[in-house]
Amino acid sequence: MAVPEPLSEDTITERLAQLPGWTRDGNAITRTFAHTYHETLHLAMYVGAKAREVGHHPDIHITWQRIRFDITTHDAGDRLTRADFDLAAHIDNIAEKHGATPV
Numbered sequence: 380m381a382v383p384e385p386l387s388e389d390t391i392t393e394r395l396a397q398l399p400g401w402t403r404d405g406n407a408i409t410r411t412f413a414h415t416y417h418e419t420l421h422l423a424m425y426v427g428a429k430a431r432e433v434g435h436h437p438d439i440h441i442t443w444q445r446i447r448f449d450i451t452t453h454d455a456g457d458r459l460t461r462a463d464f465d466l467a468a469h470i471d472n473i474a475e476k477h478g479a480t481p482v
């Protein structure tokens with residue numbers, strides 16, 4: 380399979396501007412939501428199902444009433460690609476649908 384192409388800095392800036400709430404952390408993008416501990420577990424499952432569907436997987440960090448998603452493309456040497464931003468948009472939709480509060 381072809382190696383995914385890392386995005387240019389200009390494109391990263393553009394795509395990030397379309398995803399309010401997501402911030403850059405080096406070569407990853409990250410966003411945290413608040414919910415009950417139980418619901419963060421549900422959210423992880425729903426996002427996991429979407430990740431399986433699209434073939435791109437976020438790192439998921441769950442703590443007390445917080446869930447954080449970190450996304451980068453490992454196949455591109457941990458660089459940002461369009462798949463990262465597409466997945467972030469899916470996560471926003473899922474989080475909103477399930478009543479998670481942006482932090």
Ligand SMILES: C[C@H](O)[C@H](O)[C@H]1CNC2=NC(N)=NC(=O)C2=N1
Pocket residue numbers: 434435436437450451452453454455
């Ligand atoms: C073959 C398969 O599509 C790849 O290994 C995918 C799976 N999910 C992935 N997820 C993420 N975040 N980065 C990847 O490089 C990646 N690669």
